[in-house]
Amino acid sequence: MAAEREGNRERHPVGATAAGRPRGGRLDQPRALRRRLLPEWDPDAFGRLSERIARFLGTGRFIVWMTVVIIVWVVWNIAAPRQLRFDEYPFIFLTLALSLQASYAAPLILLAQNRQDDRDRVNLEQDRKQNERSIADTEYLTREIAALRMGLGEVATRDWIRSELQDVIKELEERQNGHRTHAVFPADHPRGRDMDDR
Structure with a gap:
């Protein structure tokens, strides 16, 4: 049995599939570079270039320059001597140039x-996260203010202390007035004085 297992291991080494060929490359080693038929470019740099072109195409300066070029083209090919004309009426070369310009301008603008x-989208996501943080901060501050108000409800305020002190002063004044009355008329309460002294 053990010999049979050894024979199976030799026929099917570790890392081989049922078809007998090894699985994809090793994961701990980088893949070999493949040659590509198409040229490589930096998409970010290409995108920035397309944005510059699209911005220029959307300006009045581009329209003015394009109008000037078309007018010079048409006037040259009508008024110049026949041997110097390069695009006679119906201006097929001009039509081709404008078609090429339009066919490149549309994808660049879309890009x-x-x-x-x-x-x-990124700015909107950042604004949304900022709004969520602001809402969370506002809720936290609201809870803190409510807790402070509840705590302050149990704290003695200046007005409350003043009213309590006024009550104590009135009570003391009443007691002092009461003692004076006892001292002036001791016959009214003969035993009251002795009881107070005790």
């Missing part, structure tokens, strides 16, 4: 809008 949408 710039997508990047702006991503930035807006």
